[in-house]
Amino acid sequence: GEDVEQSLFLSVREGDSSVINCTYTDSSSTYLYWYKQEPGAGLQLLTYIFSNMDMKQDQRLTVLLNKKDKHLSLRIADTQTGDSAIYFCAESGGSYIPTFGRGTSLIVHP
């Protein structure tokens, strides 16, 4: 079946950029997503990119998609302590039911 892989942890200093990477296997992926989960809360859709796009920018967030390598990344500029959370990569193909990665815990330290 489809698989979505991402590293489990990322630690950055406040003010630096964070880059969270994700790889997926489903070549029929239509939409790719980034979700954020803050402590004690549900997942919140941060941003998404359609598979025919290479890049999407939304304020401090930049999503890059390399469809050939099936690689998705989320860059957070000027990372703040409030960005500390778990970030989930997800993709949906023909079934429109997302497959999630295991999540990357982003730790932002002063």
Added chain:
Amino acid sequence: EAQVTQNPRYLITVTGKKLTVTCSQNMNHEYMSWYRQDPGLGLRQIYYSMNVEVTDKGDVPEGYKVSRKEKRNFPLILESPSPNQTSLYFCASSGTTNNYGYTFGSGTRLTVV
């Protein structure tokens, strides 16, 4: 406000005592799913539904039941809970337009003793 509402938020129960976790969405979404979240394992899909009376198994359906009698509701039923079902559960819904991104509920933390 557009939302997915799960109840209860917290539940402690004993092995074998049937329980239901309710999920309701007010966005007229077709797709609904249940996930469990466990440390180190991420989100695993239990069941999903693509519309009323249409449900299908996800990756970890054993020990769970669902029903979709109305579009807005998608309850998760544990007929005979066991300690290995202790977990954080999330309900989510999505429409068939735009980006199909899921809206998640706030979660139900279940402990089975």
